[in-house]
Amino acid sequence: MSELYSYTQLVSEVGSHAERLAFIDFKLRFTGFIRRADLKEEFGLAEAAATRMISLYREYREENLVHDRSNKLNVINLEKYTPLIPVGAEQALGMLAHGFNKNKLAGRPILQYRKIGVVKNQLDVDEVARITRAISSEKAIECCYISGSSDKHLPRDLVPLAILYDGKNWIFRAFDRSETKKYKFKNFNFARATKVKPIEQDDGSIFQYERLSEDTLWNTPLPLFLELHNELNDEQKASIRRDFGMLPDEDELYLTESAALVWILTKLWNIDVGNPEESDLFFKFSLKNREMIKPYL
Structure with missing residues (x-):
C-alpha cells in the first residue's frame, strides 16, 4: 500500500505544492473527479500549471486517477485508489459544505479550539x-x-x-x-x-x-412565528433573547425554513408544537402558527 502522508510531511517534500496536491486528492476522493478548471478556480492556476500539478500528483499516486478524454477530466480509479493524505469524514463534509481549507488538514486552528463530545469512528x-x-x-x-x-x-x-x-x-x-x-x-x-x-x-x-x-418540501419555504414560551421565567427569557439575537423587549421571532427541515428545527430549538406527549419537556418557544405548520411535522 502506498505511504500515507501527513500534510506536514507533504509540505516538507513539495513546499507550497502540498496544498494543491491535497486538494486534488480531496476532490478525487469525495467528488470522484478533478479538472484543470478546478485548480484554476481554487488557486488561480493557468492551464499549463494545472496540468503540471496533476502530473506531480501522479508521481505520488499514479493509479488513483484515470483520464476521461471525452469529458476532459480525471476520474477516480475506485479499484486502485489509496488516499495521499488522511482526511476525516467530518473534515471532508465540512469542506464540501464550506470550501477547501488547508488549515483543517494541518490541524492548525487560529485560536484554541476543542469540539465537545467527540465520538470516535462515528462516521465511516x-x-x-x-x-x-x-x-x-x-x-x-x-x-x-x-x-x-x-x-x-x-x-x-x-x-x-x-x-x-x-x-x-x-x-x-x-x-x-x-x-x-x-x-x-x-x-x-x-x-x-x-x-x-x-x-x-x-x-x-x-x-x-x-x-x-x-422535491416539493425542500423547495417550499415556510414561515415560522415563534414566541418565547410562557413557562419561562424572566432570566430564562433574557438569556434566550441574547442567544437568538432578539431585542431586550422582544418576545416574538419570525423566520422561514424549508418545509423539509422544519421538524428538525423544532427539535433543535426546543419549540413547543402542541404535542401532548411532549408536555413535560423544556421549551424555549411556542409555535404560534402551529395549525399551518402541523402537516409538515
Whole structure:
C-alpha cells in the first residue's frame, strides 16, 4: 500500500505544492473527479500549471486517477485508489459544505479550539465518500439504513442529493427508490448508512423526477412565528433573547425554513408544537402558527 502522508510531511517534500496536491486528492476522493478548471478556480492556476500539478500528483499516486478524454477530466480509479493524505469524514463534509481549507488538514486552528463530545469512528469516511461521490456525479447508491422510525433494514436504493448539518449530525437529502409511499424525498443520517455501493449501468442514472428541483418540501419555504414560551421565567427569557439575537423587549421571532427541515428545527430549538406527549419537556418557544405548520411535522 502506498505511504500515507501527513500534510506536514507533504509540505516538507513539495513546499507550497502540498496544498494543491491535497486538494486534488480531496476532490478525487469525495467528488470522484478533478479538472484543470478546478485548480484554476481554487488557486488561480493557468492551464499549463494545472496540468503540471496533476502530473506531480501522479508521481505520488499514479493509479488513483484515470483520464476521461471525452469529458476532459480525471476520474477516480475506485479499484486502485489509496488516499495521499488522511482526511476525516467530518473534515471532508465540512469542506464540501464550506470550501477547501488547508488549515483543517494541518490541524492548525487560529485560536484554541476543542469540539465537545467527540465520538470516535462515528462516521465511516469511506461510506461517506461513496455517498458524496454519488451526489457529485448524480448517481444512485444501494445501502442498508438503520432507521429510528422504521424496521425496514433491507438494502434500499437511494439517490443522494444534498448534505445538511444540524449542529450535531451530518445528514443527506435523498430520493428513496425503495419507498412505497407517495412522497419519496427524505433526510438520512450519514452515520446510519452502511454497506454503501454505487448502482452501476443505467440503473444508477438519476431521473428528472428524482432531482432536488422536484422535491416539493425542500423547495417550499415556510414561515415560522415563534414566541418565547410562557413557562419561562424572566432570566430564562433574557438569556434566550441574547442567544437568538432578539431585542431586550422582544418576545416574538419570525423566520422561514424549508418545509423539509422544519421538524428538525423544532427539535433543535426546543419549540413547543402542541404535542401532548411532549408536555413535560423544556421549551424555549411556542409555535404560534402551529395549525399551518402541523402537516409538515
